[in-house]
Amino acid sequence: MIIDSHVHIGVFGRYDMKPEYVIDSMERYGIDYSLLSPITGVEFGQEHTPLPDDWPYDQQTANIEAIAFARENDGKIGILPWCRPNAEGFTDEFARLIDESGRYIKGLKFHPYHSMLPVTAPQIEPYLSFAAEKGLPVEVHSSNDEFSQPRFVYEVAKAHPSINFIMVHMGLITDNNEAIELIGSLPNLYGDTTWVNPESGLKLMKKYGAHKLLFGTDNPIDGPDTYAHPFYKVYMGEFREWVSHDDYELLMHGNAERIFDI
Numbered sequence: 001m002i003i004d005s006h007v008h009i010g011v012f013g014r015y016d017m018k019p020e021y022v023i024d025s026m027e028r029y030g031i032d033y034s035l036l037s038p039i040t041g042v043e044f045g046q047e048h049t050p051l052p053d054d055w056p057y058d059q060q061t062a063n064i065e066a067i068a069f070a071r072e073n074d075g076k077i078g079i080l081p082w083c084r085p086n087a088e089g090f091t092d093e094f095a096r097l098i099d100e101s102g103r104y105i106k107g108l109k110f111h112p113y114h115s116m117l118p119v120t121a122p123q124i125e126p127y128l129s130f131a132a133e134k135g136l137p138v139e140v141h142s143s144n145d146e147f148s149q150p151r152f153v154y155e156v157a158k159a160h161p162s163i164n165f166i167m168v169h170m171g172l173i174t175d176n177n178e179a180i181e182l183i184g185s186l187p188n189l190y191g192d193t194t195w196v197n198p199e200s201g202l203k204l205m206k207k208y209g210a211h212k213l214l215f216g217t218d219n220p221i222d223g224p225d226t227y228a229h230p231f232y233k234v235y236m237g238e239f240r241e242w243v244s245h246d247d248y249e250l251l252m253h254g255n256a257e258r259i260f261d262i
């Protein structure tokens, strides 16, 4: 059993993440369930360029499309709606969409770089109050840019102890050490393996416990064979020899089942 806790659909700029890539790669690589957010929820492009004038998506339409995909693939896909705190912000309409979509919704997703807002910004608070009320976990992209610092995820997790937070990438483009220490210091903060060197993943599990890390990949960001990346080959292969059977099962699905109520 494998759950991929960090997957996307959507075509945007250099990203071509067609829905069929998700389903096809899940079948070929033995992935049972994917937690997915639509990249069409971006608020700014690469290098923070504005979106094209004819950009057809907003917070509602991006997520409605993703939820429809989950309904079509019932039992295989859960949605983490991509939040747009800088554009629309938290709206009644957004809350209604989540309520109406019931079991297809598994959490919320923030991308501080593509929103140009740190997760500590006041615009995030209404989303977090809602997440706390509904018992939804929150995934946050983390990296070394000014908006996506791992310590911002730590701060917001510390301020909201009733919400589980996943620090996606454990600090992309870093040696992951700061992220590992931050994740280890709060009970409601977790890491994932998306573009994380397996040595770092192992370090987090050994130091702070196997319950702290979730398997995630950004599939299909590198195309239909994203799972063939050397990191993911290790996690899906020899990593099972690096840890106990029980710990490996937690990494590959047990933690996601517990945190996202799958």
Ligand SMILES: [Zn+2]
Pocket: 006, 008, 218
């Ligand atoms: Zn991602």
